[in-house]
Amino acid sequence: MEKVENFNKKLSHWFTLVVILWAVFNFFFPQTSTWVIPNTSYLLGLILFGMGLTLKTEDFVRISKRPIPVILGTVAHYVIMPGLAWLLCLIFHLKGATAAGVILVGSCPSGTSSSVMAFLSGGDVALDVSIEVLSTLLAPLMLPLLLSLLAGQYIAVPAVSLFLSTLRIVVVPIVLGVLIHTLLGKRINAVIKLMPLISQIAILLIIGAVVSANHANIFTTATALVIPVVMLHNLCGYGLGFGFSKLLGLQEAQQKAITFEVGMQDSSLGATLAMKYFVPQAAIPSTIFSIWHNISGSILSSWWKSHSKS
Numbered sequence: 001m002e003k004v005e006n007f008n009k010k011l012s013h014w015f016t017l018v019v020i021l022w023a024v025f026n027f028f029f030p031q032t033s034t035w036v037i038p039n040t041s042y043l044l045g046l047i048l049f050g051m052g053l054t055l056k057t058e059d060f061v062r063i064s065k066r067p068i069p070v071i072l073g074t075v076a077h078y079v080i081m082p083g084l085a086w087l088l089c090l091i092f093h094l095k096g097a098t099a100a101g102v103i104l105v106g107s108c109p110s111g112t113s114s115s116v117m118a119f120l121s122g123g124d125v126a127l128d129v130s131i132e133v134l135s136t137l138l139a140p141l142m143l144p145l146l147l148s149l150l151a152g153q154y155i156a157v158p159a160v161s162l163f164l165s166t167l168r169i170v171v172v173p174i175v176l177g178v179l180i181h182t183l184l185g186k187r188i189n190a191v192i193k194l195m196p197l198i199s200q201i202a203i204l205l206i207i208g209a210v211v212s213a214n215h216a217n218i219f220t221t222a223t224a225l226v227i228p229v230v231m232l233h234n235l236c237g238y239g240l241g242f243g244f245s246k247l248l249g250l251q252e253a254q255q256k257a258i259t260f261e262v263g264m265q266d267s268s269l270g271a272t273l274a275m276k277y278f279v280p281q282a283a284i285p286s287t288i289f290s291i292w293h294n295i296s297g298s299i300l301s302s303w304w305k306s307h308s309k310s
Helices: 002-013 015-028 030-054 057-065 067-091 096-106 113-121 125-137 139-150 159-214 226-247 252-263 267-277 280-306
Strands: none
Touching (some): 015 159, 015 280, 067 139, 096 267, 113 280, 125 139, 125 159, 139 159, 159 267, 159 280, 226 280
16 A cells, blocks of 8 residues: 555656646557547546545535635636636637637636645645535536536537536535445545545546547647637636635635635546537647646646745
8 A cells, every 4th residue: 555655646746747748648649548538427437436535524514614715716716717718719719619618628616636736835725625625516507507608609508418417427426425435434544545546547547538539639720729728718717816815805825725726627527528518629628728737736836835925
């Protein structure tokens, strides 16, 4: 177990680089991950099951004891990121599946990497995790609603199917994980220690599948603007999230948590739903976001830690 934990630490440290190298490898050798394409929803369920396993009843008690920052952070996430995605599509004249993919990743709940970045920056990790949990549990409602409102002009949105699928892929695994943790307690500590490694491998497999399915369309005229749009989306999300928390007069640690929670998306969910309900091209923004927000988050957390007032 110690060797596995050490390997997980090394993978976590170099995860951004590994993601980039794996994406490049699958671009040149797309047949490597074609078998994963029909199984991405199961992999995402595994990731979220692992998230559920790490949660305790105390986590939900914490939300109920100080709900205002959690609610405000969640509202900020679901207002700022979808709104930014829609606005960027208008500014850059994105159309069709590409525009829908940008709005899809913008409508996803907070990314699991945000809690890592909050920890590294000296932020309020408890607040970060609370917002992450609440935004994820709201995803079955928010995703179909936001996509119908903002992306309906670009692509047909199967709202009911999307709701049911997101409920099954997102909420059920989390609830199952919480129940198992509640029932078995410390007896599953060994499994919990393994879940971060399993989750990172699952994320890599999903990224490989999306790149494999889109290798012929990633660098085309139709998708040329996706990279700068995704970068702007993420960076503006950080900026507006920070400005929002600053305006509320929150403490520095809370500002850091909300900044990461607003700006970082569950891009694995975006890629999975795009592959399942739209066309492979709609998954490209989520894939690029997955790579980019790990880079930007690492840079911001390092800078913030070294320039922290506390």
